[in-house]
Amino acid sequence: MSRALVFFGSRLLLRTADAGLRLPTVDELAEALGPERLAEREVKIGLRAPVDAPRIFDFEDRHEPPAGFRADGLRVAYHALEEADFRAAGTARQKLEFLRTTRFCSRCAASLDTYDGHEALGCPSCGQMHFPRVSPAVIVLVQRGREALLGRSARFPEGVYSTLAGFVEPGESLEECAHREIYEEVGVRVTNLRYFGSQPHPFPHSLMVGFVADWEEGHISIDDDEIEDARWFGPEALPNLPHPMSIARALIEDFIRRVG
Ligand SMILES: [Zn+2]
The missing domain is CATH 3.90.79.10 (Nucleoside Triphosphate Pyrophosphohydrolase)
Known part of the structure; x- marks a missing residue:
């Protein structure tokens, strides 16, 4: 069953179940948010993880979690999730943040709208490479x-x-x-x-x-x-x-x- 990392801005959506918190499944999300709406928001970023790595969905910060879910900063996930899931969440969060905040080339100001799933963004105008900050x-x-x-x-x-x-x-x-x-x-x-x-x-x-x-x-x-x-x-x-x-x-x- 495919699991999902869903971000509302910088907040991660977690399923509240059995007095604990866990990553939701894609099926649970499709039911709560609608399958078309969910499909529109999927982002293909490589997690360098096993084949069962969670799928990633990126929503704007203004969304509120549906019933049965909560949306919190990563600190909550740090205390609630297993290490592998937290690592995946942390990686996805950093890559999404990089894409959200790297919209234009800092050298020539051209638009960087050519994200192709690679680790860095190349400027289509001047060739400058932009890497996520570590x-x-x-x-x-x-x-x-x-x-x-x-x-x-x-x-x-x-x-x-x-x-x-x-x-x-x-x-x-x-x-x-x-x-x-x-x-x-x-x-x-x-x-x-x-x-x-x-x-x-x-x-x-x-x-x-x-x-x-x-x-x-x-x-x-x-x-x-x-x-x-x-x-x-x-x-x-x-x-x-x-x-x-x-x-x-x-x-x-x-x-x-x-x-x-
Ligand atoms: Zn440039």
């Missing part, structure tokens, strides 16, 4: 013996601490960014930086690049503009942790396995 950010678990350095931002849910993170600046390598961000946020120098893994983070278009590092020197001295607290935590006395699907959580679980 913003790399590093995220680092700093370890000192059997303790990990975790911080919290005022934006986090109450009691949640996470690994330190920050966006890469122009001209900077991922490694340089990791050292700079840690020093700026908590005044600590690190060494032995190792690559851990990466994860797309569609809020709105980040790519989180994870590292682990060892503490080298310095006491925690926080930058109040970025975070409100940072501490060393042992595996026996951890704070509330970030979302189970996040790379931050994977870094912390990996730390627990290593020192546990």
Whole structure:
């Protein structure tokens, strides 16, 4: 049964069923919205996913969800969907946003109405290629013996601490960014930086690049503009942790396995 990613602007339509939320099926949508209306709104964008990847439908933001559905920002989907479905939703959302906000060539102002399902938009007038934006950010678990350095931002849910993170600046390598961000946020120098893994983070278009590092020197001295607290935590006395699907959580679980 074919499932669907339906966007009302930046909101994703979810089926409310059995006290939970899930992606709707195409049949359910055809019944709720009308099959012709639905067919008009299908967008063929490649998700680089298995053959059963959800189909994608793009509606304007002014639409209201029909009975039995709700439409919310991706944060709701992040907490409600399985990882594969969330990944598909995040990818589709970023590609649709790119198409919605890249209507004219930024070099010669020609109309870019030639979308052909590829990853980028080519300008038919001057040839300039326009690519969706991806913003790399590093995220680092700093370890000192059997303790990990975790911080919290005022934006986090109450009691949640996470690994330190920050966006890469122009001209900077991922490694340089990791050292700079840690020093700026908590005044600590690190060494032995190792690559851990990466994860797309569609809020709105980040790519989180994870590292682990060892503490080298310095006491925690926080930058109040970025975070409100940072501490060393042992595996026996951890704070509330970030979302189970996040790379931050994977870094912390990996730390627990290593020192546990
Ligand atoms: Zn152009």
